[in-house]
Amino acid sequence: MQFLKFASAAAIAASLALLASLHQPLGSSLPALGPLFSPFTGFWQNAEPVGAHADISLAFPELKGEVDVVFDKRLVPHIFAENLQDAAFVQGYLAAKYRLWQMDIAIRATAGRLAEVAGERALERDRLQRRKGMLFAAENALKGWQRNPEEIGLIEAYTRGVNAYIENLRPADYPIEFKLMGYSPEPWSPLKSAIFFKSMAETLSSGHDDLPATNSRLVLGDSLFYFLFPEYNPSQSPVIPPEVQWAFTPLPLETRQSPPQEMIGQLIPHRQFQQPPANLGSNNWAVAGSKTATGRPMLCNDPHLKLSLPAIWFEIQIHTPEINAYGVSFPGVPGILIGFNDYVAWGVTNGSHDVLDWYRIDWADEQRETYFYDGQARPVDKVVEVIRVKGRNQPLLDTVRYTAWGPVVYENPGQPYFDMAMRWVAHDQPAPKPFTEIGTFWKLMQARSYDDYRAAMEGFDNPIQNFVFAHKDGDIAITVNGLLPLKRPEQGRFVQEGSSSANAWYGSIPRSQAPAVHNPSRGFVSSANQHSTDPSYPYYYNGNFDDYRGRFINRRLEEMDNITLQDMMALQLDNYSLKAEEAMPVLLGMLDSTATALLSRPEVKGLQAWDYRYEKGAREPVLFELWFKEAHRATFDELLALQDSLEVLLPEPWRFLDLLRRHPDHPVFARRGSGQPGQAPAIVTGALESALSQYEGQSWSDYKDTGINHLANIPAFSRLHLPVGGWRDAPNAISEQNGPSWRMAVSLGEEMEAYGIYPGGQSGNPGSPYYENMVDKWLDGGYERLLFLKQPGGAGEQLLFTMSFGPEQ
Amino acid sequence: MKVTLYIIALILIGAGLQMVFPWWMMPLAAAVLALGFNLKAWPAFLGGLLGAALLWGGYAAYLNTLNQGVMAGRIGELFGGQSATAVVLLTALFGGFFGGLGGLAGSLARNILPLSD
Numbered sequence: 001m002q003f004l005k006f007a008s009a010a011a012i013a014a015s016l017a018l019l020a021s022l023h024q025p026l027g028s029s030l031p032a033l034g035p036l037f038s039p040f041t042g043f044w045q046n047a048e049p050v051g052a053h054a055d056i057s058l059a060f061p062e063l064k065g066e067v068d069v070v071f072d073k074r075l076v077p078h079i080f081a082e083n084l085q086d087a088a089f090v091q092g093y094l095a096a097k098y099r100l101w102q103m104d105i106a107i108r109a110t111a112g113r114l115a116e117v118a119g120e121r122a123l124e125r126d127r128l129q130r131r132k133g134m135l136f137a138a139e140n141a142l143k144g145w146q147r148n149p150e151e152i153g154l155i156e157a158y159t160r161g162v163n164a165y166i167e168n169l170r171p172a173d174y175p176i177e178f179k180l181m182g183y184s185p186e187p188w189s190p191l192k193s194a195i196f197f198k199s200m201a202e203t204l205s206s207g208h209d210d211l212p213a214t215n216s217r218l219v220l221g222d223s224l225f226y227f228l229f230p231e232y233n234p235s236q237s238p239v240i241p242p243e244v245q246w247a248f249t250p251l252p253l254e255t256r257q258s259p260p261q262e263m264i265g266q267l268i269p270h271r272q273f274q275q276p277p278a279n280l281g282s283n284n285w286a287v288a289g290s291k292t293a294t295g296r297p298m299l300c301n302d303p304h305l306k307l308s309l310p311a312i313w314f315e316i317q318i319h320t321p322e323i324n325a326y327g328v329s330f331p332g333v334p335g336i337l338i339g340f341n342d343y344v345a346w347g348v349t350n351g352s353h354d355v356l357d358w359y360r361i362d363w364a365d366e367q368r369e370t371y372f373y374d375g376q377a378r379p380v381d382k383v384v385e386v387i388r389v390k391g392r393n394q395p396l397l398d399t400v401r402y403t404a405w406g407p408v409v410y411e412n413p414g415q416p417y418f419d420m421a422m423r424w425v426a427h428d429q430p431a432p433k434p435f436t437e438i439g440t441f442w443k444l445m446q447a448r449s450y451d452d453y454r455a456a457m458e459g460f461d462n463p464i465q466n467f468v469f470a471h472k473d474g475d476i477a478i479t480v481n482g483l484l485p486l487k488r489p490e491q492g493r494f495v496q497e498g499s500s501s502a503n504a505w506y507g508s509i510p511r512s513q514a515p516a517v518h519n520p521s522r523g524f525v526s527s528a529n530q531h532s533t534d535p536s537y538p539y540y541y542n543g544n545f546d547d548y549r550g551r552f553i554n555r556r557l558e559e560m561d562n563i564t565l566q567d568m569m570a571l572q573l574d575n576y577s578l579k580a581e582e583a584m585p586v587l588l589g590m591l592d593s594t595a596t597a598l599l600s601r602p603e604v605k606g607l608q609a610w611d612y613r614y615e616k617g618a619r620e621p622v623l624f625e626l627w628f629k630e631a632h633r634a635t636f637d638e639l640l641a642l643q644d645s646l647e648v649l650l651p652e653p654w655r656f657l658d659l660l661r662r663h664p665d666h667p668v669f670a671r672r673g674s675g676q677p678g679q680a681p682a683i684v685t686g687a688l689e690s691a692l693s694q695y696e697g698q699s700w701s702d703y704k705d706t707g708i709n710h711l712a713n714i715p716a717f718s719r720l721h722l723p724v725g726g727w728r729d730a731p732n733a734i735s736e737q738n739g740p741s742w743r744m745a746v747s748l749g750e751e752m753e754a755y756g757i758y759p760g761g762q763s764g765n766p767g768s769p770y771y772e773n774m775v776d777k778w779l780d781g782g783y784e785r786l787l788f789l790k791q792p793g794g795a796g797e798q799l800l801f802t803m804s805f806g807p808e809q
Numbered sequence: 810m811k812v813t814l815y816i817i818a819l820i821l822i823g824a825g826l827q828m829v830f831p832w833w834m835m836p837l838a839a840a841v842l843a844l845g846f847n848l849k850a851w852p853a854f855l856g857g858l859l860g861a862a863l864l865w866g867g868y869a870a871y872l873n874t875l876n877q878g879v880m881a882g883r884i885g886e887l888f889g890g891q892s893a894t895a896v897v898l899l900t901a902l903f904g905g906f907f908g909g910l911g912g913l914a915g916s917l918a919r920n921i922l923p924l925s926d
Contacts, residue, residue: 013907016910017833037832037903047875048876052875767880
């Protein structure tokens with residue numbers, strides 16, 4: 001009896017303790033509550049003391065010299081090192097110290113290793129990442145880096161820095177997400193830096209609409225297709241001003257024995273994989289001294305990426321004998337991507353070019369072991385992807401077939417004899433050259449002249465970026481930079497036949513002939529993801545280009561004079577939509593006689609008086625967006641109906657407005673079923689009625705509902721339902737989940753005056769007061785003065801603490 | 810008196826052990842100490858509960874104060890909208906529950922071991 005009592009008490013205690021030590025016990029979604037709640041190991045250990053900042057001294061044999069790091073009041077580290085490698089080591093150490101889980105999860109998400117920690121629910125996503133060849137792309141990038149001792153030296157030093165931090169971690173020190181998800185950090189590697197870099201390629205340069213374009217052309221016929229989907233908006237204001245003359249002889253496209261096949265004459269049943277949202281984008285510009293109050297150039301950049309916590313950016317200053325640069329970095333990649341130094345400033349926006357094309361693969365056997373290529377049956381390279389899945393004993397094996405074009409991503413069991421392979425610039429191993437993408441940024445960090453900037457461009461292949469540049473002594477420039485495939489007209493706009501090498505790209509556009517401009521007469525350079533050039537550029541390219549932000553920014557920069565840094569920030573924060581400005585008169589002018597009653601409604605009166613600004617409290621943008629969407633939907637209802645079974649394109653907003661303005665009698669404005677053309681007024685009026693019936697009078701920010709999500713979508717670690725204006729068509733491109741992930745404005749001069757802010761905080765730890773401390777200021781359109789130090793100290797109360805690193809104690 | 814000493818010993822030894830070893834040292838220490846102190850079932854249970862609750866809750870409250878409630882506020886939200894203070898109490902309760910169970914099991918072990926009187 002006594003024994004039974006003891007045994008049952010001990011058994012209950014032990015089994016409950018065991019249960020509380022298990023992650024997701026009994027199939028629940030609970031984390032291991034025991035270690036999580038223990039104040040010795042769990043989340044309490046992530047509760048950082050507020051306001052307590054002790055100086056830290058550390059020794060690592062990997063270092064060659066002393067490194068001092070001072071942290072300013074926003075926890076921005078200012079690294080003072082004696083050489084580049086030591087700087088990279090410490091950058092890696094600090095990236096890990098503040099963003100370790102973010103680095104881990106980014107790698108998993110990109111390379112298809114999420115299911116290892118998240119289980120079944122991440123499996124399909126992982127499979128897609130593997131099929132897209134993300135790891136293949138990273139391995140090829142790494143091969144390029146490894147050829148260049150200087151570049152790989154920096155990456156290896158950075159890796160050692162990350163690992164020096166990880167090696168000294170106790171489980172109690174792990175970032176809280178590891179504790180919640182029940183796994184441990186892994187060592188970093190140069191390959192992981194490459195994977196992180198390729199996550200950017202995926203985000204910025206994997207967009208494509210070859211499938212829906214092919215289908216649309218077949219469904220609509222050539223004449224209607226080309227009418228609805230012109231590639232160039234004639235009112236666009238391209239990145240390179242139209243007055244720039246192309247002073248080169250373009251390469252002729254080599255003639256090929258077999259004629260290229262323009263497109264496949266059949267519908268493509270495959271569904272496209274989910275692509276980066278269309279509203280990812282960015283703005284950058286530089287204005288010459290002739291237009292500024294200081295007489296010196298100013299440079300601005302705001303990349304619109306997915307807003308997340310931890311934020312995508314980490315602010316940093318790096319000072320060595322070669323470099324004194326300040327800006328933002330990616331946790332996972334050494335160097336500064338957007339920033340300035342004592343001489344120059346630089347920034348990037350996405351080029352949005354189509355560098356990913358699809359080739360139809362005709363299988364030569366039912367097992368899909370061989371495919372037809374230039375008249376022969378060629379074997380595929382099979383790569384067996386091993387996907388470990390949490391909760392499964394055996395990993396899932398998935399075979400990915402690589403062809404001459406690239407991996408076969410889209411497979412369709414219903415059609416055993418044809419699939420589609422992906423040809424993507426980001427898969428390619430870089431051609432041998434002194435440095436590649438990482439090197440480009442380290443060259444920019446060291447740049448002292450326009451020539452240094454141009455030389456830095458040479459290394460950068462992908463993703464295509466508009467690199468803006470300004471020098472304190474007056475130069476401004478912009479370069480559409482990266483590996484632009486050399487294509488014959490319309491090549492890659494549609495799915496191509498993969499059985500003939502005649503359909504391959506023709507190489508790439510020589511870098512010296514890439515769109516670029518240096519000190520244009522208009523006194524400014526700018527980009528906002530719009531077309532790089534007007535159609536006079538001698539090479540064909542296509543892409544998913546923005547239509548409104550760039551035009552508006554160029555119009556404003558043209559008008560502005562005697563510009564101050566405050567004017568520049570105001571332009572970044574401008575909520576004005578050129579799309580609304582152009583659409584409103586068209587829509588209002590189109591209303592038919594039955595609309596008199598509508599026009600007397602107060603909401604519509606308000607809309608007529610609207611200033612086209614997407615302010616957070618405004619109500620007009622809600623009604624406008626509903627109206628525009630309804631009108632577009634009602635016009636293209638036949639195409640929308642097709643979308644249920646087939647991927648097809650829908651005309652872009654600018655083209656829709658163009659049609660309303662110039663072709664209101666066109667058959668596209670026939671109402672469904674009626675067959676009567678010329679019903680544009682009825683469609684637009686009906687759309688307003690429909691919009692009014694959906695309109696609930698909410699404010700723009702309530703309707704838009706911007707949120708900054710935690711990377712694991714944990715609401716408690718997110719900032720949701722934010723009261724903030726802006727929209728994707730306005731310079732202040734804050735949409736539901738994307739927006740200016742970093743705003744920077746630099747006034748160049750003997751002393752750089754720079755401001756910046758990002759919606760997050762330097763620490764990735766939700767238990768730190770620096771986790772999201774900049775969000776509120778960012779929401780209010782505030783900026784921080786960036787502390788650009790000459791030596792480790794001297795900024796007085798602005799500094800929090802110092803970390804000293806040395807080779808030995 | 811014995812129980813007071815038990816509680817003090819549990820807090821000190823429990824803290825020392827948990828600096829290095831996993832969280833379940835808390836119930837294990839409560840059990841071994843209850844055996845060592847030769848406590849009866851109820852005193853062992855209540856003493857274990859109180860000692861562990863004081864240790865976990867006290868340490869959590871200390872960390873929470875330094876952190877000004879940032880982390881606990883988020884964890885509270887994660888667990889259904891609890892306040893930071895509630896998270897401290899929950900931590901104390903969690904530790905106390907296991908401490909009490911451990912104490913009880915230790916006390917009951919007395920009766921089956923030869924050292925019991």
